Amino acid sequence: MSQHKKEHIIENTVNDYSEKLLAFIKPKVRNDEDAEDILQEVWFQFSNLTNISQIVNVGNWLFRVTRNKITDSYRKKKTGNIEDYEPQEEEEGYSSIQELLLLDTSKDPELKFFQDEIWKALFEALEELPETQRLVYIQNEIEEKTLQQIAEEQQTNIKTIISRKQYAVKHLRKRLHQLYKDLDNY
Numbered sequence: 001m002s003q004h005k006k007e008h009i010i011e012n013t014v015n016d017y018s019e020k021l022l023a024f025i026k027p028k029v030r031n032d033e034d035a036e037d038i039l040q041e042v043w044f045q046f047s048n049l050t051n052i053s054q055i056v057n058v059g060n061w062l063f064r065v066t067r068n069k070i071t072d073s074y075r076k077k078k079t080g081n082i083e084d085y086e087p088q089e090e091e092e093g094y095s096s097i098q099e100l101l102l103l104d105t106s107k108d109p110e111l112k113f114f115q116d117e118i119w120k121a122l123f124e125a126l127e128e129l130p131e132t133q134r135l136v137y138i139q140n141e142i143e144e145k146t147l148q149q150i151a152e153e154q155q156t157n158i159k160t161i162i163s164r165k166q167y168a169v170k171h172l173r174k175r176l177h178q179l180y181k182d183l184d185n186y
Contacts, residue, residue: 010047013058021066028070038069118179125175129168136161137168 021042025035042065046052055061126134139145147165151158 006052009052010043013046013062014043017059017062021062024063024066025070029073034073038066038073041069042066118176121176121179122172125172126168128175129171133164133168133171136164137172140165 018039022035022039025038026032029035029038042062045065046062049055126137129137136147136150139150140147145153147161148158150156151161154161
C-alpha cells in the first residue's frame with residue numbers, strides 16, 4: 001500500500017471515529033486531558049500499523065484498542081487501596097479486575113458480560129471468607145469506608161482491621177487469579 005493511500009485511510013478514520021471514541025472514553029476516565037491522551041495513544045497505534053488495509057472492521061478494532069488503553073491507564077493510576085497492605089511483587093491482576101468493574105458498559109455488551117462474570121466470581125469468593133474479613137472488605141472496597149472508620153464502628157483495633165482486609169485481599173487474589181489471566185489474554 002502506498003504511503004498516500006495509508007494517510008488517506010488514517011485521515012478518514014480519524015474524521016469518522018474521533019468523536020465516537022472520545023465519547024466512549026470520557027465517562028471512564030477522571031478528566032478530559034486523560035481522555036485526550038488515551039485517544040492520542042489509539043491514533044498513534046493505528047497510524048503505526050503496517051497492515052492497516054487488512055483490518056476487516058476498523059470500528060471494532062478501534063474500540064477494542066481503546067478499551068485496552070483505558071484499562072492500561074487504570075493500571076498506571078491504581079488507587080492503591082489494596083496495594084497499601086500488600087507487597088508489590090504480588091500479582092497485580094486483582095486491581096485491574098476491580099477497575100474493570102467500574103467501567104461504563106452501556107454501549108458495550110461484551111464488557112457487560114465480562115463485568116457480570118467478574119461480579120459473580122467476586123461474590124462467590126467473598127462468600128468463602130470468614131464474616132469478619134468479608135465485612136471489612138465490603139465496607140472498605142465497595143462502601144468506600146476508610147479502615148479507620150471501620151475500626152471505630154466495630155470498636156476494633158485498626159491493626160486487626162488491616163489484617164482482616166489483608167487476608168481477604170490475599171484470598172481474592174488467589175481465587176480470581178485465573179479469571180484475571182483469562183481476561184488479560186482476551
